Amino acid sequence: AIVPWTNIRMHVFRQDSLDGPFSFVGSTEGLEMIDAGVLNDSSYCYYVEVEGSYFSDGLTDPLLNLSQEKCIIVKDTLPPCPVNITVTTDCDYPSNTIEWSNPCDNDIASYEVYYSSVEGGTYQRIAVLPAGTFLFFHGPLPSVAGCYYVRALGANGKYSESDPVSCVDIDQCDLYHLPNVFTPDGDMINDLLIPFPYNFVERIDLTIFNRWGSVVFMTNDPDINWNGRHYKNDMEVSDGVYYYICNVFEIRLSGLQKRTLTGFIHIIRSNNKIKN
Structure with a gap:
């Protein structure tokens, strides 16, 4: 059987x-x-x-x-696994720290870091790092906005494929904005109209009006530094409330973008001088 x-x-x-x-x-x-x-x-x-x-x-x-x-x-003919990354932003010192891991591959020759300043833009290789390195510092930068990916090169000469992209924008940082009062009275304290600390601004288009709608000041300088004088005759403008329109051109992930600010600025002088 x-x-x-x-x-x-x-x-x-x-x-x-x-x-x-x-x-x-x-x-x-x-x-x-x-x-x-x-x-x-x-x-x-x-x-x-x-x-x-x-x-x-x-x-x-x-x-x-x-x-x-x-x-x-043994002949390894397969590409390394895709590299997972995280990007941490430092707004005060404009920079990004890229960290990555590749847990399923040990036979790695090197890692390559790629960067584009805009989403959907052309990527540039910014670093080639040896195996065993899992962090790269990128900065200082004109803007923290950008996209990154890391590609692994295996010892067999194959590159990882479909590596995930990580993008960051400037919204997590303090954006450009203006105070609502300054005191140009010559005491060296708050004598100029300046913005709060800012980054990632290429230029502005600021126009300040008096109560009758006449322009008293204009500038494209993001630092502003207005001393409370009329832009035409350099005479001190009156104490009071002024209206402004400020177009801020920010370096964002989508490129250079305009954001419009409007509001009021109070001019107060301790000596109560009234000019013009």
Whole structure:
């Protein structure tokens, strides 16, 4: 009678050198197994111990059957895994710190960092770093807005594919805005109209009006530095409330963008001088 043989599980053994012992790699109930503990361009020999049974009375159960030995040279032809990154922004010292991880690949030759100042723009390689490096500092920058990705180069000359992109914009930082009062009375305290601390502004288009709608001051300088004098005759303008329109051109992820500010500025002089 024909008694069928049934495989129960496979035990895989590996020899790391031609004259070395075989060591247990692992077991599987299937017909294949991945051995992740090998190095590229290295030689290994394997055999498989098959545990099975005829499931017949009177026969030893289970039985062990040894395969032939098979030796190979490992050739890694697959690209490294995609690199996961995070970007941390420093608004005070305009810069970005890029950190990454690549947990599924150990056989890495180097990492390349790519950057575009705008979303959807052309990426430039800004750094090539050795394997084992997982951080890059990028700064100082005219704007923290930008997109990054990191590409891994494997020892086999293959690059990682479909690496995720991480983008940051300036909204997490203090944006350009103006105070609502200044005191140009010559006491060296708050004598000029200046903005609060800012970054990422290329230029502004500021116009200040008096209560009758006449222009008293204009500038494109983001620092403003208005001393409370009329831009035409350099005479002190009157104490009181002035209206402004300020177009701010910010360096954002979408490129140079205009943001419009409107509001009122109070001029107060401690000596109560009224001019013009």
